[in-house]
Amino acid sequence: MNGAYAPAPKAAPAGRMVAAQAALELRMMLRHGEQLLLTVVIPTLLLVLFSAVDVVELPVDGGERVDFVAPGVLALAVLSTAFTGQAIATGFERRYGVLKRLGASPLPRWGLLTAKTLAVVGVELLQVALLSAVALGLGWSPQGNWAVVALLLVVGTAAFSGLGLLMAGTLRAEATLAAANLVFVLLLLGGGVVVPLERFPEAAQGVLDVLPVTALSDGLRDVLQHGAGVPWGDLGILTAWAAVALTAAARFFRWE
Numbered sequence: 001m002n003g004a005y006a007p008a009p010k011a012a013p014a015g016r017m018v019a020a021q022a023a024l025e026l027r028m029m030l031r032h033g034e035q036l037l038l039t040v041v042i043p044t045l046l047l048v049l050f051s052a053v054d055v056v057e058l059p060v061d062g063g064e065r066v067d068f069v070a071p072g073v074l075a076l077a078v079l080s081t082a083f084t085g086q087a088i089a090t091g092f093e094r095r096y097g098v099l100k101r102l103g104a105s106p107l108p109r110w111g112l113l114t115a116k117t118l119a120v121v122g123v124e125l126l127q128v129a130l131l132s133a134v135a136l137g138l139g140w141s142p143q144g145n146w147a148v149v150a151l152l153l154v155v156g157t158a159a160f161s162g163l164g165l166l167m168a169g170t171l172r173a174e175a176t177l178a179a180a181n182l183v184f185v186l187l188l189l190g191g192g193v194v195v196p197l198e199r200f201p202e203a204a205q206g207v208l209d210v211l212p213v214t215a216l217s218d219g220l221r222d223v224l225q226h227g228a229g230v231p232w233g234d235l236g237i238l239t240a241w242a243a244v245a246l247t248a249a250a251r252f253f254r255w256e
Contacts, residue, residue, distance in 0.1 A: 011106030012106070017106065017107045017111055018111045018114050018115050018118070019115075021107055021112060021115035022114075022115040022116075022119050022122070024115075025115055025116055025119035026118075026119040026122045026123065028089075028119075029085065029089070029119055029120075030123070032089075035085050035089070038080050038084060038085055038184075039077065039080045039081045039085055039123060040126075040127065040130065042080070043073050043076050043077045043080065043127065043131060044130065044131065044134055046069075046073055046076065046188075046193075046194060047066070047069060047070065047073040047131060047134055047135060047138070048134065048138070050065065050069045050194045051064070051065050051066035051069045051070070051135070051138045052065075052138065056194070056195055056196075056199070058196065059196055059198075063225070064138070064139045064140070064141070066138045066139055066140045067140060067141060067142075067224075067225045068196075068225060069135075069194055070131070070132075070135040070140050070142070070224065071217060071220035071223075071224045071225060072192065072194050072217045072220070072221065073131055073135075073193065073194070074127075074128060074131060074132075074153070074220055075156065075191075075213055075216040075217040075220055076188060076193045076194075076213070077124065077127040077128070077131060078124060078127075078153060078156050078157055078160060078216065079160055079184065079187060079188075079191075079213050079216075080184065081120055081123050081124055081127065082120050082124070082156070082160035082161045082164060083160035083161070083163055083164040083180065083183070083184070084164070084180045084181065084183070084184045085123075085164075086116065086120055086160075086161060086164040086165065086168070087163075087164035087165070087167045087176055087179075087180040088168075088176060088177050088181075089168075090116070090164070090165060090168035090169070091167070091168040091171065091172075091173040091176035091177065091180075092173045092176075092177075094168060094169065094173065094254070094255065094256070095172070095173035097256075099112075099255045099256070100256050113165070116161075116165075117157075117161055120161060121157065124153065124157065128153070142224045143223070143224055143225065143226065143227035144222075144223035144224050144226075144227045144228060144229075145223065145229070148229065148230050148231075149220060149223055151230075151235070152216060152219045152220055152223070152231075152234070152235065152238065153216075153220075155235060155238040155239055155242055156215075156216040156238050158238075158242035158245075158246060159238050159239075159241035159242040159245055160212065160245075161245075161246075162241075162244075162245025162246035162247075162248070162249045163212075163241070163245045163249075164180070165249040165253060166245055166248050166249040166252065166253065167179060167180060169249060169253030169254050169255075170252050170253070187211065187213045190204075190208055190211075191208065191211050191213035191214045191217060192208065192213070192214045192217045192218060193213060193217050197209065210237055212238055215233075215234040215235075215237035215238050216234070216238060218231070218234050219231040219234030219235060219238070
């Protein structure tokens with residue numbers, strides 16, 4: 001008899017499933033103490049320390065130290081959330097069979113990845129708001145167009161998300177944990193985040209210049225510190241990293 005079953009026994013629309021999963025992913029990220037330490041506490045402490053204390057000589061161009069530090073810390077926040085935090089969380093979800101079970105649900109796999117990306121963006125919005133407020137309290141005077149800043153952050157998020165998912169989908173969870181934290185520390189020290197690249201040997205600068213965190217830091221600094229337009233060179237580097245990383249993640253990611 002038609003219409004005998006209510007509600008209709010079928011999956012919810014894809015958009016509703018993605019939104020529900022994204023909300024769940026966001027709540028899980030915000031409840032995770034180690035994630036908050038990595039994504040909020042460390043960037044905030046670095047922002048305050050390097051802005052208030054003369055730890056290393058910075059090219060401030062007549063402004064405040066925070067004018068140089070703040071853009072780099074915003075780049076670090078994207079790195080910590082989109083790459084390090086996502087790689088570690090996804091790696092252990094894969095190990096414990098969470099991804100396998102979600103893959104068997106009505107939620108399509110592209111929907112799961114989309115939900116994870118939306119959750120990352122949600123955390124980043126909170127990070128940018130918090131770090132900007134702290135930086136303004138320290139005397140930050142941002143310049144430039146915030147639409148360009150948003151573009152750099154979005155492309156940077158895509159690049160780091162691709163790298164994080166590639167690592168989580170190919171390595172064991174323990175190896176992902178170690179490698180993601182190691183990469184975070186190395187990029188923090190050598191990616192132009194708080195230490196100018198001019199402090200490194202000239203031979204190393206050519207390699208460091210093409211790292212995604214360096215491109216994001218330099219691009220944000222050009223806009224926010226110097227009031228430049230679109231930093232096409234840095235945007236091109238980030239776009240290339242995003243394309244390669246997302247393609248590789250889609251090709252080699254293992255769900256089990």
